[in-house]
Structure formats: structure tokens, C-alpha cells
Amino acid sequence: MRSGVTIFPGSNCDRDIIVALKNITGKAPIKMWHKDTEFPNLDLIVIPGGFSFGDYLRCGALAARSPVIKNIKNHISRGGAVLGICNGFQILIEAGILPGSLIRNKKLLFTCRDTMLEIQNTIKSPFLSGLKKEHHLNIPVAHNEGNFFASETLLNELKNDGRIAFKYIKEVNNNTDYNPNGSSNDIAGILSKNGRVLGMMPHPERAINNLYGGTDGLKFLTKSFEQIIG
Amino acid sequence: MKISNQTLYNINKNEYRAQLESTLKDAMEMGLTEDEFNLICKKIKKIPNKTELGIFSAMFSEHCSYKSSKKWLKTMPTRAKHVIQGPGENAGVIDIGDNLAAVFKIESHNHPSFIEPYQGAATGVGGILRDVFTMGARPIALLNALRFGSPSELLTKHHVSGVVKGIGGYGNCIGIPTVGGETNFDKSYDGNILVNAMAVGLANKNRIFYSAATGAGNPVIYVGAKTGRDGIHGATMASTEFTDNSSEKRPTVQVGDPFTGKLLLESCLELMSTDAVLSIQDMGAAGLTSSSVEMASKGSLGMYLNLDLVPTREDKMTSYEIMLSESQERMLMILKPGSEENAKSIFDKWDLDFAVIGEVTKTGRLILDKDGFEACNIPINPLVEDAPEYDRPYEIIQNKNTIKVNELNINYAVDEILAKIFENPNISSKRWIWEQYDSSVMGDTISSNGKSDASIVKIHGTKNSKSLGKGIAMTTDCTPRYVKSDPINGGMQAVCEAARNIAASGAKPLAITNNLNFGNPEKKNIMGEIVGSIKGISKAASFLNTPIVSGNVSLYNETNGKGILPTPVIGMVGVIDEVENCLEMNAKEDNTLLILGQSENFTEGWIGCSIYQEIENKKIDAAPPPVNLEKEKKIIDILLQLHTKNLLTAAHDISDGGLLTTICEMLFKNNLGLNLNLPKSLLKSDSKDPTLHSWCFGEDQGRIIVATDEIDKVNFFLKDSNLDYFVLGKTNASNILNLKDITTIYIKSLKNSFEKTLPLIMG
Numbered sequence: 001m002r003s004g005v006t007i008f009p010g011s012n013c014d015r016d017i018i019v020a021l022k023n024i025t026g027k028a029p030i031k032m033w034h035k036d037t038e039f040p041n042l043d044l045i046v047i048p049g050g051f052s053f054g055d056y057l058r059c060g061a062l063a064a065r066s067p068v069i070k071n072i073k074n075h076i077s078r079g080g081a082v083l084g085i086c087n088g089f090q091i092l093i094e095a096g097i098l099p100g101s102l103i104r105n106k107k108l109l110f111t112c113r114d115t116m117l118e119i120q121n122t123i124k125s126p127f128l129s130g131l132k133k134e135h136h137l138n139i140p141v142a143h144n145e146g147n148f149f150a151s152e153t154l155l156n157e158l159k160n161d162g163r164i165a166f167k168y169i170k171e172v173n174n175n176t177d178y179n180p181n182g183s184s185n186d187i188a189g190i191l192s193k194n195g196r197v198l199g200m201m202p203h204p205e206r207a208i209n210n211l212y213g214g215t216d217g218l219k220f221l222t223k224s225f226e227q228i229i230g
Numbered sequence: 231m232k233i234s235n236q237t238l239y240n241i242n243k244n245e246y247r248a249q250l251e252s253t254l255k256d257a258m259e260m261g262l263t264e265d266e267f268n269l270i271c272k273k274i275k276k277i278p279n280k281t282e283l284g285i286f287s288a289m290f291s292e293h294c295s296y297k298s299s300k301k302w303l304k305t306m307p308t309r310a311k312h313v314i315q316g317p318g319e320n321a322g323v324i325d326i327g328d329n330l331a332a333v334f335k336i337e338s339h340n341h342p343s344f345i346e347p348y349q350g351a352a353t354g355v356g357g358i359l360r361d362v363f364t365m366g367a368r369p370i371a372l373l374n375a376l377r378f379g380s381p382s383e384l385l386t387k388h389h390v391s392g393v394v395k396g397i398g399g400y401g402n403c404i405g406i407p408t409v410g411g412e413t414n415f416d417k418s419y420d421g422n423i424l425v426n427a428m429a430v431g432l433a434n435k436n437r438i439f440y441s442a443a444t445g446a447g448n449p450v451i452y453v454g455a456k457t458g459r460d461g462i463h464g465a466t467m468a469s470t471e472f473t474d475n476s477s478e479k480r481p482t483v484q485v486g487d488p489f490t491g492k493l494l495l496e497s498c499l500e501l502m503s504t505d506a507v508l509s510i511q512d513m514g515a516a517g518l519t520s521s522s523v524e525m526a527s528k529g530s531l532g533m534y535l536n537l538d539l540v541p542t543r544e545d546k547m548t549s550y551e552i553m554l555s556e557s558q559e560r561m562l563m564i565l566k567p568g569s570e571e572n573a574k575s576i577f578d579k580w581d582l583d584f585a586v587i588g589e590v591t592k593t594g595r596l597i598l599d600k601d602g603f604e605a606c607n608i609p610i611n612p613l614v615e616d617a618p619e620y621d622r623p624y625e626i627i628q629n630k631n632t633i634k635v636n637e638l639n640i641n642y643a644v645d646e647i648l649a650k651i652f653e654n655p656n657i658s659s660k661r662w663i664w665e666q667y668d669s670s671v672m673g674d675t676i677s678s679n680g681k682s683d684a685s686i687v688k689i690h691g692t693k694n695s696k697s698l699g700k701g702i703a704m705t706t707d708c709t710p711r712y713v714k715s716d717p718i719n720g721g722m723q724a725v726c727e728a729a730r731n732i733a734a735s736g737a738k739p740l741a742i743t744n745n746l747n748f749g750n751p752e753k754k755n756i757m758g759e760i761v762g763s764i765k766g767i768s769k770a771a772s773f774l775n776t777p778i779v780s781g782n783v784s785l786y787n788e789t790n791g792k793g794i795l796p797t798p799v800i801g802m803v804g805v806i807d808e809v810e811n812c813l814e815m816n817a818k819e820d821n822t823l824l825i826l827g828q829s830e831n832f833t834e835g836w837i838g839c840s841i842y843q844e845i846e847n848k849k850i851d852a853a854p855p856p857v858n859l860e861k862e863k864k865i866i867d868i869l870l871q872l873h874t875k876n877l878l879t880a881a882h883d884i885s886d887g888g889l890l891t892t893i894c895e896m897l898f899k900n901n902l903g904l905n906l907n908l909p910k911s912l913l914k915s916d917s918k919d920p921t922l923h924s925w926c927f928g929e930d931q932g933r934i935i936v937a938t939d940e941i942d943k944v945n946f947f948l949k950d951s952n953l954d955y956f957v958l959g960k961t962n963a964s965n966i967l968n969l970k971d972i973t974t975i976y977i978k979s980l981k982n983s984f985e986k987t988l989p990l991i992m993g
Binding site for chain 1: 281395398399402403404405487488490492493580581647663664665666667671672673675676677698699809810812
């Protein structure tokens with residue numbers, strides 16, 4: 001699989017996803033510096049987490065106006081797959097690639113912890129079609145602005161179109177605090193209309209070993225990559 | 231006073247005297263004493279101008295000169311085979327094998343955090359990270375040690391909330407995981423909170439960068455953020471006591487920008503991977519002053535700077551402001567001549583300022599030009615060599631009062647005491663705090679936030695076919711009430727507890743960074759606390775072969791004459807060869823729990839100075855539990871031997887709250903229960919029996935509880951070890967802790983208060 005990882009000033013999960021991509025696919029992704037505009041054709045572009053441009057103005061707002069975004073839009077129009085994680089999700093929204101907005105967590109506190117994700121019934125998407133719906137994913141979040149907010153109309157549209165990818169769900173022990181940020185309808189990730197762009201707040205690249213965070217992120221990424229090249 | 235060569239000055243005697251008097255007044259406002267001022271005039275053979283005086287006052291401040299503690303700091307053990315760089319550089323460096331070095335340091339940001347919690351804490355984190363990457367290391371973990379006032383005070387909530395947000399605000403944004411630390415509350419910190427931040431980094435051991443300037447004529451480079459008017463005289467502010475008007479000092483607090491910090495980190499590491507950097511020093515306390523002076527002084531050279539070339543945020547900044555500003559995210563470097571263009575292109579890429587602002591000289595003087603005039607011309611040597619060093623009078627007060635079990639006035643039953651212990655914010659879960667820190671960014675965290683007694687981060691790039699790789703174990707520890715009651719013993723205890731925590735996580739303790747937080751050293755008893763703790767720390771560190779390689783001293787933590795509990799925080803680092811072998815503190819079902827370091831016949835625990843004494847007596851006025859260094863060393867050795875044989879499933883050090891508290895903590899995570907074995911003589915006791923209480927809650931040192939699913943093999947090994955141990959029982963799924971027929975303890979409800987306490991306080 002030919003993949004690329006965008007790097008903005010302030011990106012800080014770029015190395016983590018590069019490691020994951022390399023371990024899973026055996027091939028290192030290319031690094032896409034935000035000012036660069038010439039890239040080879042790719043199967044997947046990942047916009048990693050972090051604090052691009054220090055989250056100044058609004059999370060993702062400045063990155064969404066970087067030169068590299070034009071390449072991402074071209075890549076999408078060619079049918080390419082894009083995964084935006086955390087700040088990457090915020091950037092996709094600020095760039096107008098995904099709808100809605102990500103506002104501050106309900107408790108107004110940065111939150112880093114495990115969450116349990118339920119896979120939703122969606123339109124055809126390489127990110128989800130390899131996964132069994134009944135298997136929940138345990139993947140951590142770490143963010144201050146992950147509260148997905150949208151109008152009722154948009155929320156209904158996303159639901160009816162099968163574009164809600166993941167929802168936070170209660171774990172077995174009846175945890176009332178299962179939604180880490182207060183997002184509408186417990187939404188943790190959404191898809192583009194063609195199902196090939198996924199924006200998600202949880203960090204799958206932080207759940208790739210048994211010693212810490214578990215391996216559900218590894219499962220998710222592996223299945224996605226299989227489908228993308230499949 | 232006399233100036234040797236008055237003819238230097240074209241002024242008459244009266245004018246001279248007036249100038250001297252007014253400068254002395256300025257000097258005293260900047261925190262210098264009259265003696266210190268006279269010394270300065272004598273050494274530089276003139277009356278200093280405002281810029282020169284500002285530079286001297288910053289360099290002579292307690293914060294920069296360590297004038298009260300230097301005499302004693304020199305006595306600390308700093309060497310061992312594995313030490314590459316001890317105290318004196320930006321951070322300490324130790325060899326951890328595989329050509330790698332761990333670079334680490336802890337530093338306080340107490341005074342600024344009290345005045346402005348968010349920025350104070352954030353810049354504390356930023357500053358300590360710069361100390362580490364200045365040495366050429368990529369920071370891989372952050373820890374902290376926090377002390378706040380009474381939880382019931384409104385101001386305390388303001389402090390906790392702001393400090394935690396500030397630490398998270400910087401660490402989360404720059405993308406270094408905050409993996410551990412400790413937080414305590416005590417009314418002695420009402421007027422002076424403590425914010426100590428520790429950073430650990432990783433470097434190639436042959437690519438460590440130092441600060442000594444080299445080569446006259448080499449260019450001096452300024453990189454990073456622009457200089458503003460923030461933090462002017464921050465180091466001086468941090469060297470005095472607080473009064474009621476201390477909030478007026480808010481402008482002396484620096485403002486952090488973690489985004490620029492991240493850019494500076496990446497650009498500096500990128501430049502350091504070339505051969506351009508000869509020496510480098512971050513601009514921390516006392517900004518451009520201390521960085522230029524220290525670089526020149528360490529290289530026995532001089533420095534010329536043209537301050538007009540310094541990138542500034544505001545117009546018309548004076549030489550005084552530029553030299554004393556503590557604006558964050560700035561570095562000073564000496565580059566190899568000819569490499570400037572290449573270096574500049576790296577900083578251009580990261581959109582950071584890069585300016586050649588001067589050169590290294592042979593003069594031995596610090597010469598500064600501003601607006602075409604000479605703003606400063608002073609010899610470097612007196613700034614460092616002649617910085618005052620005081621041998622302050624001290625008295626080490628050791629509380630010798632021991633409390634006998636039969637003197638106890640018992641109010642509560644065992645289960646009631648446990649309930650009170652877990653409602654105590656000093657024992658309760660700090661989840662509310664650590665969930666606000668990104669603990670898993672960088673993808674290398676193995677253990678954080680109390681999963682094991684020390685936090686563990688794996689070392690990127692050491693993965694092999696057998697293992698995910700090597701790991702670094704880290705912890706911060708101190709029990710201030712012990713230090714208050716007996717500074718020497720308390721200092722030893724802090725080191726030993728840190729070492730036990732490292733070992734209980736499965737790692738080998740290697741070295742220490744320390745943060746000595748005290749009140750006003752001009753008071754005999756406080757100086758005694760400083761001297762006593764240093765003696766204790768030194769003794770234990772040298773016995774355990776964990777030398778002190780870096781550290782920081784924070785004095786004058788007093789408000790209106792009231793000082794904090796003495797708080798010499800120990801930050802310890804260790805290494806684990808294969809991170810798969812990290813030991814959790816959580817027991818699993820059907821594990822046998824054993825206590826190492828205590829025999830079956832032991833029944834009378836040490837309750838003096840314990841959490842238990844505080845609960846039953848409402849006060850702490852006794853000698854702390856004694857420390858036996860041989861026992862401490864032995865228990866660590868045996869624990870690691872058992873672990874090497876793969877016989878352990880969990881380990882947890884016994885500290886605050888004693889044996890029973892520790893057992894409960896080990897049962898929480900997996901909702902376990904235990905039928906606890908008691909020593910024979912306690913079997914007939916009731917739930918208010920003083921001896922039983924002392925056995926349950928005594929805080930005797932040198933004890934660790936381990937869990938095993940191979941009890942026969944463990945028994946066999948321990949039989950010949952000459953170490954006391956006692957089998958406590960086997961864990962089960964009941965979630966109930968039974969003390970025979972004496973009492974039944976519901977773990978679930980304790981876990982509930984353990985989790986609820988801090989969120990309730992913080993609202």
C-alpha cells in the first residue's frame with residue numbers, strides 16, 4: 001500500500017502513525033510536509049493527531065488552509081482514502097471535507113483515556129467493511145475539542161446516509177461517563193459521502209500492543225489497509 | 231566603601247556618593263544585600279549601570295547562584311560508573327547501554343505557579359523540556375511532583391485546576407507524554423504551592439551537547455521565540471518570600487507557548503543531527519543573562535553581543551529588559567563558523583527566528599552594545615566565581631518521640647480507619663488529574679498513572695525479535711511529614727521509597743535528580759532541614775549506588791514568615807531490559823500475596839508520623855519510621871531476583887497508610903478479595919485492638935508486597951535468602967477483605983471513595 005502522512009508544524013502523532021503503518025504494511029509512508037505540493041499518487045493519506053499550528057484560532061483552522069490540503073482534495077476526488085485522527089479529524093472538518101464541528105469537551109477539560117467504540121451500520125467504507133459489527137473496539141482518546149456538534153438536520157442526514165462510523169458505548173460495568181466529550185449522539189467518527197474519508201477522535205495508533213492500550217487499534221488499522229488495497 | 235581608582239570617574243565626590251547611594255537603593259530593590267553590592271563594585275572597579283546591576287542581581291540570586299545551598303550540594307554523591315554527566319549542566323546524563331543515554335532533570339516553578347497557576351506550571355514544563363533537549367536528547371516522558379494547600383480552601387481549587395491545566399496545556403501540545411507523578415495536600419502549602427516538573431530524554435551517548443563556549447571568534451546565535459517584556463526578574467522574584475502583595479508580581483511570570491516549544495524542539499534536534507552546533511544553552515531563569523554568562527564562564531572565555539540584533543517582540547526594549555527578560559522558547563548557540571546559512575535554513579523551515587547576535591571573545595568580559603553605545607562591560611568571572619556562597623547557621627531538629635502501641639487512644643475500628651484513609655485526598659485516586667494529561671502520545675508508554683509503582687516508557691528503536699524493547703522506569707517521591715520530623719531520616723526515606731518503586735515495577739534503580747523545596751534558609755531550623763535532608767539523601771543515594779546527576783533548589787517558599795513542610799523531592803530513573811517484564815501493582819485472581827521485609831512474629835508497627843496517627847490523634851508529632859539501608863538494598867535485590875526468575879505477577883511498595891492500605895490498593899483494579907492471614911498473637915484481637923492497628927497501619931520502611939502464582943517456588947527461593955517474609959493469603963473474586971473473625975472489609979466501597987474523593991473536591 002502506498003501511503004502518506006501529513007506533517008504540519010505542531011503535529012505530534014505523526015511518528016506514532018508512521019510506526020503503525022510501517023509495522024502493519026511493511027512499508028514506510030511518505031512524509032507530506034504542509035508546504036509541499038508535489039506527491040506521487042497514494043492509496044491512503046493519514047492526517048495525524050497533534051496541535052497543528054498550536055490550535056491557534058481554532059483547532060485545525062490554520063492547517064486547513066495549508067498548501068498540502070489541495071493535494072488531499074485532489075486525492076479524494078480521485079477516490080483516494082483519507083483517515084483523519086483527532087486533530088486530523090478537526091482539520092478535515094475545517095477544510096470542509098467532512099461536515100459538522102468539533103467543539104470543546106463538555107466538561108471543558110482535556111481528556112485522555114480508553115473508550116469503547118461501537119461500529120455502526122454504514123455505507124460501504126474500506127475503513128469498516130473488514131470489521132464485524134458486534135465486535136467493539138477499545139481505543140483511547142486524548143483531546144480537548146472532540147465534542148461533535150451538528151444541527152438536528154445534519155445529525156439525521158448522517159444517520160440516514162450511514163455515515164456515522166463509530167459511537168462511544170457503555171462498557172460492561174455500566175459506566176455513566178462512557179462518552180468522553182459529550183458529543184451529539186455519542187458520535188466518535190464520521191464518513192464522507194463516498195465512505196472513503198474517515199474522521200475519528202480516538203487514536204487507533206495508540207492501541208497496537210498488548211502491554212498498553214490493547215490491540216484493537218491494530219485490528220482496525222490492519223483491516224482498513226486490507227480493504228483499501230483490496 | 232572605597233573604590234580603588236576614583237579618577238576613572240569624571241565626577242566630583244558628592245556626585246559620586248549620590249550615585250553610589252542611589253545605585254545601592256536600586257540594588258537592594260533587585261534583591262541584593264549591601265555587602266553583595268559592595269563586592270560587585272569592588273570586583274568590577276566601578277559603580278555598575280542599571281543593566282550591569284540587573285545582570286549581577288540575577289546571577290547572584292538564590293535561584294541562579296545556589297548561594298545558601300552550594301556548600302551542601304557539593305557533598306552529594308554524583309559519580310558512578312554509569313554516570314556520563316553529573317550536576318552542573320542543563321541536565322544529568324547516564325549510560326543505559328546499547329549506546330544510549332538517559333538525560334533527565336527535575337525543576338521547580340513554585341513561585342510563578344502560585345501567582346499565575348496556568349502559566350507558571352506550563353512554563354515549568356516548557357523549561358524542563360528545553361533543559362533536556364538542549365543536551366541533544368529527545369524528551370520521551372514528563373513527570374511532576376505537586377503540593378497544594380488544604381483541599382477545603384477555595385484558593386487550593388484554583389491552584390489545582392490551573393496547575394493541572396497548565397501542565398497538560400504544555401505537555402499535551404508539545405506531544406510528550408506525562409506518565410507519572412505525585413500530588414499532595416497540606417495546609418503548610420496554602421501560601422506556597424510546589425510545582426516540580428521532571429523530564430526524561432533519550433540520546434545517543436556519543437552525541438551529548440554541552441554548554442561551554444568554544445573558540446574565540448565563533449558566532450553566537452539566538453534562535454526561537456522573540457524576546458518580550460515578560461518574566462523580567464523572574465529569578466529574583468523566585469528568590470524571596472511572599473507577602474500579601476505578591477500578586478503584584480504577576481508581570482514577573484513568564485508566558486509559555488508550547489507550539490513554539492514544539493518547533494524549537496524539532497528544529498534544534500534537526501540541527502544537532504548535523505555537525506554545526508559547538509555548544510548550546512537554553513534561556514531559562516535570567517534569560518539571556520544566565521545563558522551567555524554560563525556559556526562564556528564554562529569555556530573560560532568572553533562574549534560580545536549586539537543587543538540590536540536580538541529579535542524582540544516589542545519596540546524600544548532597553549538593554550536591561552532584553553538581558554533580564556525570561557521570555558520562553560529561546561536558545562543560545564555557538565556554531566561552527568561557516569555553518570550559519572545551513573543552520574538558518576532549518577529554522578526558516580520551522581518559521582523560527584534565527585539571528586547571529588555576537589561572537590565568542592578572548593576578553594573574559596561580557597560586552598553588550600545597544601543603540602550604538604556600550605550598555606555593559608563587566609568581567610565574567612565575578613558573576614560566577616565570586617557569586618556569594620553562604621555557610622548559613624543551621625540546627626537539625628530530630629523528633630525522637632516514639633509512640634508506643636499501648637499509649638494509643640483508639641477511636642475507630644479497622645474498617646472505619648480504612649474508609650478515612652481512602653477519603654484522604656493524599657491517598658485517593660488522582661485520576662481527575664492524570665486524565666487531563668496525554669499519557670500515551672509517542673506510542674511508547676508501557677505503564678503510567680499508577681498501573682505500576684513506577685511509570686515505564688519503552689525506548690524507541692530497541693525492539694528485537696524477543697521483545698518490544700528496553701524501557702526506562704521513572705518515579706517522583708517524597709514524604710514531607712517525615713522530613714519535617716527528622717530531616718536526615720526523611721531524606722533517606724525519600725530515596726529508598728523511590729528505589730523501591732522503581733524495583734516494584736520490575737526495573738533496576740540507576741540515578742537521581744532532586745528538587746529541594748524549603749522555606750527561608752536564613753532561619754536556623756529551615757537551614758537544618760536543608761542540611762539534614764541533603765545528608766540523608768546523600769547517605770541513601772550512595773548506599774544504593776543511585777547518584778544524584780541533576781537537580782534544583784527552591785528556597786524562600788514562605789509567606790508572611792510561614793514556611794512549607796520541607797519537601798526534597800526525589801526523581802529516580804531506572805532501566806528494565808525487556809518491557810514485557812514490567813510488574814503491575816494490581817494483583818490477579820488466585821495470586822498469593824506475600825510481604826517481603828516483615829516476619830510472621832512482627833506485630834507492633836511504627837505508627838509515629840503515620841497517616842494513621844493523623845487520623846487517630848489529629849496530629850503528627852513523632853519520629854518517622856526509621857530507615858535501614860541494608861534492609862532496603864536487600865529487599866530490592868531479592869525482589870529483582872524473584873522477578874528475573876519470572877515468579878512474580880505484581881508488586882507494590884508499602885508506604886502511606888501501611889500494610890492494609892497497600893493490600894486494598896492491590897485488590898482494587900480487578901475487584902478481588904482476600905482472606906488475610908494474621909500473626910498468631912493477633913488472631914484473638916478485636917477491631918479496635920491497638921496492636922492490630924499498628925500491624926495494619928504502621929508505616930515501617932523496607933517492605934514490599936508481591937503477588938505470585940508460583941508460591942512454592944517463591945517459598946523455596948526465600949527460605950535461603952535471609953530476608954523476613956510472611957504469606958498474607960490468596961486472592962479470590964469475592965471483593966471482600968476478611969481479617970479472620972475480626973472484621974469484614976468491602977473493597978468495592980473503599981474503591982468507590984478512592985475514586986470519588988478528588989472529583990468531589992474539584993466539583
